[in-house]
Amino acid sequence: MSLVARYLEENGMSTVIMGSARDIVEECGVARLIFTDFPLGNPCGKPWDVVMQRSIVGMALDLLERAWMPRTTIQTPFRWDNDAWRENFMRVDESNREALAREGNVRRQFQADMKKGR
Amino acid sequence: MYQLRTYRSFVSYIDRSREYYAAQDYVKPYEWPHYDGVPFTPLKKQLTECRVGLVTTAGKPKPPGVVAAMLTQRELYAEPANPPPQRLFTDDLSWDKKATHTEDVDSFMPVNRLSEYAAAGRIGSASARFYGVPTDYSQGRTLERYAPQILEWCREDGLDAVLLSAL
Numbered sequence: 001m002s003l004v005a006r007y008l009e010e011n012g013m014s015t016v017i018m019g020s021a022r023d024i025v026e027e028c029g030v031a032r033l034i035f036t037d038f039p040l041g042n043p044c045g046k047p048w049d050v051v052m053q054r055s056i057v058g059m060a061l062d063l064l065e066r067a068w069m070p071r072t073t074i075q076t077p078f079r080w081d082n083d084a085w086r087e088n089f090m091r092v093d094e095s096n097r098e099a100l101a102r103e104g105n106v107r108r109q110f111q112a113d114m115k116k117g118r
Numbered sequence: 119m120y121q122l123r124t125y126r127s128f129v130s131y132i133d134r135s136r137e138y139y140a141a142q143d144y145v146k147p148y149e150w151p152h153y154d155g156v157p158f159t160p161l162k163k164q165l166t167e168c169r170v171g172l173v174t175t176a177g178k179p180k181p182p183g184v185v186a187a188m189l190t191q192r193e194l195y196a197e198p199a200n201p202p203p204q205r206l207f208t209d210d211l212s213w214d215k216k217a218t219h220t221e222d223v224d225s226f227m228p229v230n231r232l233s234e235y236a237a238a239g240r241i242g243s244a245s246a247r248f249y250g251v252p253t254d255y256s257q258g259r260t261l262e263r264y265a266p267q268i269l270e271w272c273r274e275d276g277l278d279a280v281l282l283s284a285l
Contacts, residue, residue: 001175001284002151004251007265008280009157013272018228018283021131025284029156037128039214043283044231047222057231057281061240064279065165070156085217086129090138097141104142 002028009070016060019043026073033073034060039085045078052078151257161279168278170236171245172199173268174227175253175284176206176220192252194264196271199248202229211253213285226285245275253284 002025005015009031016032019025020043025033036043036056045053056076063074092100136147161168178195192210197203206227208220224230229248236244249271251264272280 001173001251001253001282003257003260004173004265004268005280005282006153006157007261008269008272009159011269012159013269013277014159014161014279016279016281018281021284022128023130023132024150027132028151029153031156031158039217040131041208041213041215041218041220041285042225043285044228045225047219047225050224050231053224053228053231054234057228057235058240060281061165061170061235064161064168064170068160070158080217085214086127088216089129089214090134092137092141100138100141101143104139104144107142 001025002030005030014064016063018056018060022073026071029071031070031072032060032063032067034063034076035073036076036078038078038080039089148255163278165241165279166239167242169243169245169276170232170241171272171275171277171280172227172229172232172248173280173282174206174248174250175211176208176223176226177210177250177252178207179203179205180207192254193250194252194267195250196247197250199229199233199244199246202233203248206250208285211285220285226283228281228283232281242278245277247271247275 002017005017006028008015016034017025017030018034020036020038020040022035034056045056059074059076063072132150140147177192178197203223206223213220220226227248232244235241249268251268254260
């Protein structure tokens with residue numbers, strides 16, 4: 001998505017990225033980012049929370065007007081209900097290491113079979 | 119709340135996904151794009167006169183019962199924003215399916231919130247269409263095929279600015 005935003009900016013279109021994967025977007029480098037520190041899936045606000053969503057979109061619109069240079073990141077003030085997701089997402093530890101290795105093998109076999117048209 | 123921490127608070131998805139796929143025995147880590155320079159286009163007119171559009175990584179709604187192979191087909195698309203979509207297809211994307219859900223489209227593509235800002239006069243208007251861009255392993259396809267098509271649609275729809283949200 002960052003690559004698309006960069007392309008639009010290069011061609012005269014103003015953009016704001018609304019996202020929760022701050023490192024990926026900032027490593028790529030975009031004009032404007034509204035960062036909400038939530039689990040991936042709801043970068044524009046919690047589901048059904050109209051007030052929060054309106055606030056986040058409002059900040060994106062403010063940023064369109066006010067940013068004067070690229071790589072401007074605004075972090076919204078919202079927090080998720082708890083922090084458990086930070087450790088749990090894509091977690092690798094001794095409890096799942098073998099299962100993950102097996103999953104990788106199954107996926108590679110599936111992809112190889114698809115390529116052969118089986 | 120004030121705390122002292124010995125670690126960074128934000129999840130690094132670059133680090134996390136590299137370790138996750140390494141644990142699945144993928145030998146070569148994904149290489150993320152990194153640029154030193156960043157293009158920047160200031161708004162050319164007052165926001166109250168601008169037409170604003172939306173881009174999402176979610177897919178068009180799929181009929182139930184589609185075979186697994188079909189589900190992997192992600193497509194570039196432009197769809198009417200009015201009436202707003204009730205659902206978009208996100209099952210094939212990488213987001214935190216244990217922590218949350220995507221049943222409310224506005225939580226990841228603010229189609230209703232943007233129209234409310236148009237109705238309130240904060241922006242000139244909301245685009246008649248929104249655009250879907252597939253998340254693709256290939257950065258070449260994103261830059262050579264998807265991005266130019268999104269730009270063309272933005273121009274057809276007379277947009278001045280775009281909000282892009284990735285799940």
